[in-house]
Amino acid sequence: MPGLEIRGLSHAFGPQGVIEDLSFSLPRGEIGCLLGPSGCGKTTVLSMVGGLLAPAEGTIDHGFRHPVFVFQDPCLLPWRDARDNIAFGLKAMGVGRRQRLERAGRLMEVVGLAPEDGAKFPHELSGGMRQRVALARALAVEPDLLLLDEPFSALDVGLRRQMQSLVRRLIAGRNLTALLVTHDLAEAVRLADRILVLSPSPGRAAALHRIPEPFAERDDGFVHCMVNRLLADPATAEALAVELP
Amino acid sequence: MTRSRAGRILDYVWGGWGAGASLLLLTALWEAGHGAYGTLVLPSPRDTVAALWGMAEAGKVLPAVLETSRNALGGFLAATLAGGVLGAAAGASDMMRRLLQPIATLLLGIPAIAWVVLSLLWFGGTGLAVVFTVLVSTAPLIFAGTAQGVRTLDGSLRRMALSFRVPARVLLWDVYLPHxxxxLFPALAAGLALSWKVTVMAELLSGAGGIGDxxxxxxxxxxTEKAMGWVLAVVGLLLAVEYLLLEPIRRHLQVWRREMPGAGGTGGTGAGGF
Structure with a gap:
């Protein structure tokens, strides 16, 4: 089955070009990463892949039936409790209330939320719990493509590591394909099978890296080594220069 | 949150003891005032209730209450419709807001009593004059609330909802309306209380029937006894609307608004206005 195929993608908001001639392919079952500094058009590409935005030029082909987003901000409805928030996507699909809440209950367990958290409203949840609810909401609609828009960048370091391994486990366990957008090279190395580095505005493909090592072998030492090795590549270092100390 | 509905209603009714005690305290002060100043200035609470009861037995109170309620609610509904539609337009479009906002501010600045005089000149001493007065004095409040609500609709929530391909019905019902x-609710609550007061005032001057008449x-x-009796009737109406209709809705909203700006400050429907 075909994965994701982006060819010659260009887009502009008014006179300002955000993406120029971008091509990228991602086989099914892999995690791809768009890595680049803020404002290089990563989120724009993700929106176009998810069908929220029509590309001005170029094509995006994929055979996925159910792409779903997880945003940097959890975007929970403040007036619904956690369980109803998780079930929101199912409501859009017309699933009945009882079935919705049942499935939401199961997913709360999957993402590591306690049953009593289901009745809490977003303002009563911590940042990490809110992001878990957002993740469960995405998984509830049984997606085949996860579009992750910097979903961990608002979390502190410990929580971020926890969420990263949770997402990695879920993607592997459910045989999902995922496209991750981030400006954090270490995060990309920790999670992705292939990394497309984008240059600053307008975003162009600067370098493509593959990371064949299985996830189980990607400990802190490996991530550290790999980050250094990738930064030794002049194109990558130049594209990310604004983000480096 | 996990408690049953019956438990919550019981809690609400039990919480009424506090309100009851505060009203009884006011009655005691009233009685003391009666003792100090005499019947002509301040009839005793008992005589006032007796006067109201006497008028009720004569068949005067119920028709008056119904007439006043009809005028107040009619004006309020018209104001909600006009203020809501125009407010939504002002919230959605900058141009409409620049066009309508000064008019709303101007209307808010005109005292309700001036509207009574004008509408008496325009419509004569009919119920229509009362409804019109309520409409023009309440609509700006609802206009402002609606405009603010539409303007602050969260773009990221909309984007999230669209990413799940929600139908328009769900978008409206689950995303737009609760926000x-x-x-809108504080504006509606204040507007409803205001419309009752304005109605009584307009009725008093127009002689169009109702409590004001x-x-x-x-x-x-x-x-003075009958006058106080009528005041008691209108206060009773206001309290009934406040505690049987508005307060339960307010509590329902506050479940999720506890930590949001302005939460808990929605109390007080006591918008004076004249």
Missing amino acids: MLSY GLATARVQVD
């Missing part, structure tokens, strides 16, 4: 309600008659007869 709007949090801005009863007050006018009591004034002509220099009958």
